Amino acid sequence: MLTFLRNLFRKRPNRRVVKTDLKHLITDVHSHLVPGVDDGAPDMTSALALISRLHHLGFERLVTTPHIMSDLYPNTPEILQPRFNELKQEVSKRFPSLKLILAAEYFLDTSFLALLENPNTLLTFPCVDPLNGDKHDMLLFEFAFHEAPNDELLTEAIFKMQTSGITPVVAHCARYPYWHMERSKLESLHDKGVILTVNAATLVGNYGELAKETAHYAVDQGWIRMVCSDTHAPHHIVAVKELENSEILAKLIENGGLLNPGVGIR
Numbered sequence: 486m487l488t489f490l491r492n493l494f495r496k497r498p499n500r501r502v503v504k505t506d507l508k509h510l511i512t513d514v515h516s517h518l519v520p521g522v523d524d525g526a527p528d529m530t531s532a533l534a535l536i537s538r539l540h541h542l543g544f545e546r547l548v549t550t551p552h553i554m555s556d557l558y559p560n561t562p563e564i565l566q567p568r569f570n571e572l573k574q575e576v577s578k579r580f581p582s583l584k585l586i587l588a589a590e591y592f593l594d595t596s597f598l599a600l601l602e603n604p605n606t607l608l609t610f611p612c613v614d615p616l617n618g619d620k621h622d623m624l625l626f627e628f629a630f631h632e633a634p635n636d637e638l639l640t641e642a643i644f645k646m647q648t649s650g651i652t653p654v655v656a657h658c659a660r661y662p663y664w665h666m667e668r669s670k671l672e673s674l675h676d677k678g679v680i681l682t683v684n685a686a687t688l689v690g691n692y693g694e695l696a697k698e699t700a701h702y703a704v705d706q707g708w709i710r711m712v713c714s715d716t717h718a719p720h721h722i723v724a725v726k727e728l729e730n731s732e733i734l735a736k737l738i739e740n741g742g743l744l745n746p747g748v749g750i751r
């Protein structure tokens with residue numbers, strides 16, 4: 486009895502109550518949902534199952550971003566658009582309120598630089614910055630994981646995008662192992678006006694402690710402006726669910742710089 490009373494009145498540790506609804510994000514900005522075009526959803530049934538789960542988490546808009554990678558996934562807008570249209574038709578029957586947008590995740594190489602010569606043909610996505618109402622036309626791009634991007638190539642790609650009126654968005658910035666110990670590279674990209682994104686799976690530790698630490702550090706520095714699911718398969722959606730009511734999502738929302746809610750609006 487005495488132990489019970491002691492436990493009842495014992496001072497509880499000062500834990501912060503965090504309430505962060507995923508609905509605050511509104512838009513998921515990175516996913517591989519177009520059936521059979523890359524390493525994402527293999528067919529229509531899988532794509533619709535993934536979309537259903539994302540929609541149930543509270544997302545109202547999904548920007549789907551198939552890989553465009555000259556050697557492994559030589560996708561083009563001509564290949565992607567018809568398959569995306571089929572998906573969109575199925576989605577509109579099942580989830581009429583969900584908005585699906587086609588963009589792409591471009592791999593940084595010389596072929597990408599060549600594509601940047603014709604900016605009108607690029608698969609970009611719109612965003613209105615919730616902070617200041619600025620309108621952006623954004624493009625998602627990524628680097629190799631085993632080798633840091635060539636500085637000249639990167640600088641030229643950013644320059645070409647920005648001079649064409651396109652805002653560069655770096656995919657999963659905390660997943661590149663060569664930058665875990667060189668985080669100033671992330672800062673310099675942020676300072677150049679490049680939008681840095683992190684995957685939910687990185688924030689919850691699915692890509693290892695160093696990637697998680699780098700992602701949390703970048704959030705603390707205020708460099709992260711988007712959180713993405715990068716859904717290829719159901720486990721990526723589980724990671725997004727883990728963010729709900731987490732300190733790190735609360736921090737991202739409290740920082741006030743998240744662009745997710747403005748993505749998909751012109």
Ligand SMILES: [Fe+2]
Pocket residue numbers: 515516517590656715
């Ligand atoms: Fe991706």
